[in-house]
Amino acid sequence: MIKNFFEVHHECKNSLARTGVIHLPHGDVQTPVFMPVGTKGTVKAVDKDSLEEMGFEIILANTYHMYLRPGADIVQEGGGLHGFTKWNRNFLTDSGGFQVWSLSKLRKIDPNGITFRSDIDGSKHYFTPENVVQTQTKLNSDIQMQLDVCTGYDVKRKEAEKALQITTDWANRAVAEWKKQQENGYKGVLFPIVQGNFFDDLRKESAQFVSELDTPGLAIGGLSVGEPADVFAEKLQYTVQYITRSKPRYVMGIGTPEYIFEAVADGIDMFDCVQPTRIARHGMYFTRKGMVSIKQKRYEHDFTPVDPECNCKVCRTYSRAYLRHIFREQEILSSMLASYHNLYFLNDMIHQIRDAINQDRFEEFRREFLDRFHSGEV
Numbered sequence: 135m136i137k138n139f140f141e142v143h144h145e146c147k148n149s150l151a152r153t154g155v156i157h158l159p160h161g162d163v164q165t166p167v168f169m170p171v172g173t174k175g176t177v178k179a180v181d182k183d184s185l186e187e188m189g190f191e192i193i194l195a196n197t198y199h200m201y202l203r204p205g206a207d208i209v210q211e212g213g214g215l216h217g218f219t220k221w222n223r224n225f226l227t228d229s230g231g232f233q234v235w236s237l238s239k240l241r242k243i244d245p246n247g248i249t250f251r252s253d254i255d256g257s258k259h260y261f262t263p264e265n266v267v268q269t270q271t272k273l274n275s276d277i278q279m280q281l282d283v284c285t286g287y288d289v290k291r292k293e294a295e296k297a298l299q300i301t302t303d304w305a306n307r308a309v310a311e312w313k314k315q316q317e318n319g320y321k322g323v324l325f326p327i328v329q330g331n332f333f334d335d336l337r338k339e340s341a342q343f344v345s346e347l348d349t350p351g352l353a354i355g356g357l358s359v360g361e362p363a364d365v366f367a368e369k370l371q372y373t374v375q376y377i378t379r380s381k382p383r384y385v386m387g388i389g390t391p392e393y394i395f396e397a398v399a400d401g402i403d404m405f406d407c408v409q410p411t412r413i414a415r416h417g418m419y420f421t422r423k424g425m426v427s428i429k430q431k432r433y434e435h436d437f438t439p440v441d442p443e444c445n446c447k448v449c450r451t452y453s454r455a456y457l458r459h460i461f462r463e464q465e466i467l468s469s470m471l472a473s474y475h476n477l478y479f480l481n482d483m484i485h486q487i488r489d490a491i492n493q494d495r496f497e498e499f500r501r502e503f504l505d506r507f508h509s510g511e512v
């Protein structure tokens with residue numbers, strides 16, 4: 135185990151929320167942390183200088199996409215993800231298991247690996263726990279994920295059991311391969327993934343197994359796959375009871391204020407989502423008083439900032455009327471400005487969350503923030 139990989143700074147007295155720091159090869163990451171998603175090696179419509187300016191310390195890239203195009207060998211030739219993209223802070227890469235499940239045209243799982251067809255050109259590929267670790271090592275990811283078998287919200291118990299059994303076996307194989315890569319000088323770490331679908335006993339079994347693996351952190355998967363918000367909260371709360379508090383815990387695929395507050399309340403340290411930048415491209419802005427859909431006619435003559443309480447360069451510079459205009463004209467700048475603001479908003483929210491945890495007033499802050507966010511006053 136890596137010494138001092140994760141340090142808890144403060145545990146909130148009135149909830150499971152905590153602040154801490156993760157020491158990674160490309161710098162420290164303060165937690166809780168929201169990680170913007172750079173699917174294809176770029177956070178859509180946001181350049182790396184802007185991400186640095188906002189203070190992000192880690193972003194995501196998707197193994198499935200980078201493996202298909204431009205290919206891990208080209209990324210490696212370019213100096214890994216950092217050299218290739220010039221983002222010199224940390225990268226987390228997922229394993230591709232989720233994309234194979236959600237995007238690819240064919241997914242055939244056998245005990246050894248997954249056969250799938252590319253969603254780009256239909257070409258056939260085979261992922262194994264070992265070759266996915268090798269690919270992420272070529273990408274020089276700072277945190278890589280094990281290959282897992284994802285299942286939807288509505289699957290039968292038998293399918294969930296089988297998926298978990300394979301995921302468990304693949305976790306052991308991924309850890310063995312990661313250790314081999316470490317012996318060869320690879321500095322990044324591997325996180326295994328808790329699965330078990332929505333069955334309590336399976337989730338408990340998986341959480342206990344994953345907690346005991348010799349890895350410095352872990353991820354909670356199988357949630358945020360289309361289930362209602364209360365089911366997400368219930369299953370997350372249930373799962374975390376069986377997970378060690380000594381390691382950073384990552385919940386995949388959440389990025390709205392409500393879900394982030396819930397995850398932090400349950401002691402989650404890391405989360406990511408494409409949602410803040412995706413909705414930005416549809417003209418949706420987060421504000422302290424709720425969501426603004428900038429296309430609305432009511433903003434036509436509104437020369438105030440989209441969020442008067444926001445200190446980002448978009449809010450300090452542009453008006454709602456102008457942002458509405460460039461969105462309606464489908465100007466590229468519209469996606470750039472909205473994405474910048476939404477990421478800034480979430481990052482600022484996370485900073486306030488950390489302060490509230492350190493002052494033992496996380497639940498109070500959660501109520502205050504969400505009451506205003508749901509006030510509908512915008």
Ligand SMILES: [Zn+2]
Nearest residue numbers: 444446449475
């Ligand atoms: Zn702003």
